[in-house]
Amino acid sequence: MSGKLPIPKRREAALNASSSSNSSLSSADGMSADLASLFECPVCFDYVLPPILQCQSGHLVCSNCRSKLTCCPTCRGSLGNIRNLAMEKVASNVKFPCKHSSYGCNASLIYTDKTEHEDACEFRPYLCPCPGASCKWQGALELVMPHLMMSHKSITTLQGEDIVFLATDINLPGAVDWVMMQSCFNQHFMLVLEKQEKFDGHQQFFAIVQLIGSRKEAENYAYRLELNGHRRRLTWEAMPRSIHEGVASAILNSDCLVFDTSIAQLFADNGNLGINVTISCV
Numbered sequence: 001m002s003g004k005l006p007i008p009k010r011r012e013a014a015l016n017a018s019s020s021s022n023s024s025l026s027s028a029d030g031m032s033a034d035l036a037s038l039f040e041c042p043v044c045f046d047y048v049l050p051p052i053l054q055c056q057s058g059h060l061v062c063s064n065c066r067s068k069l070t071c072c073p074t075c076r077g078s079l080g081n082i083r084n085l086a087m088e089k090v091a092s093n094v095k096f097p098c099k100h101s102s103y104g105c106n107a108s109l110i111y112t113d114k115t116e117h118e119d120a121c122e123f124r125p126y127l128c129p130c131p132g133a134s135c136k137w138q139g140a141l142e143l144v145m146p147h148l149m150m151s152h153k154s155i156t157t158l159q160g161e162d163i164v165f166l167a168t169d170i171n172l173p174g175a176v177d178w179v180m181m182q183s184c185f186n187q188h189f190m191l192v193l194e195k196q197e198k199f200d201g202h203q204q205f206f207a208i209v210q211l212i213g214s215r216k217e218a219e220n221y222a223y224r225l226e227l228n229g230h231r232r233r234l235t236w237e238a239m240p241r242s243i244h245e246g247v248a249s250a251i252l253n254s255d256c257l258v259f260d261t262s263i264a265q266l267f268a269d270n271g272n273l274g275i276n277v278t279i280s281c282v
């Protein structure tokens with residue numbers, strides 16, 4: 001993993017390419033890049049993608065900016081509701097650069113594939129892995145651990161591949177998160193237990209492990225979560241998630257250890273729940 005921070009911006013890169021005497025761009029690529037620039041929103045410089053609406057004089061603005069504007073940013077005229085079908089047709093035949101191109105992604109995509117690629121793009125910055133949407137931090141992978149140590153000091157870290165994640169006061173009402181870090185195999189894993197109400201009045205617990213690392217690195221590990229009670233055992237084994245994907249979608253799809261409050265009571269001791277966590281290399 002390189003410690004380098006991405007520097008060049010898309011617009012500067014485009015300038016360099018056109019001013020260099022031996023441009024390696026094929027004419028078709030150059031054409032597509034020129035066409036893509038016609039779709040730049042004058043406000044945010046993101047692309048204006050279908051459905052494309054124009055002002056009365058024909059100026060374009062992206063749908064995101066449009067929703068915040070009362071008049072055309074170019075001519076101050078009325079925004080109206082005029083669809084530009086010709087530009088929409090052109091848009092279907094243009095390849096747009098990935099929005100993470102300034103972080104090193106070279107992919108160009110037709111607009112219908114753009115969002116899906118960008119969500120999964122390996123150059124997308126990492127978001128803070130703490131559950132809940134309260135922290136807005138994002139940055140490079142190598143900056144995630146320093147961020148956690150600086151801004152989330154209260155998170156406990158345990159060393160070793162086999163530990164007990166103790167969640168206290170599991171009977172607290174409402175949505176609650178418990179978070180802990182586990183360090184082993186020279187990696188850091190984040191253990192998350194969430195109590196949520198997916199259906200009315202039906203509280204469930206979701207437990208999952210994510211690696212502070214890329215998706216590729218996560219493939220090298222497996223984790224096991226185990227609740228142990230009086231002659232009872234509940235086990236879940238899976239590959240850890242990468243923090244690049246995050247755990248929200250896994251929790252939404254119940255792709256984790258899921259149990260309800262009555263099961264939690266079977267294994268809890270005085271309102272505290274111990275979850276055995278074992279990480280292994282595969």
Ligand SMILES: [Zn+2]
Binds near residue numbers: 041042043044
């Ligand atoms: Zn815009």
Ligand SMILES: [Zn+2]
Binds near residue numbers: 055058074075077
């Ligand atoms: Zn206008």
Ligand SMILES: [Zn+2]
Binds near residue numbers: 099101107
């Ligand atoms: Zn990309």
Ligand SMILES: [Zn+2]
Binds near residue numbers: 129135136137147152
């Ligand atoms: Zn954070």
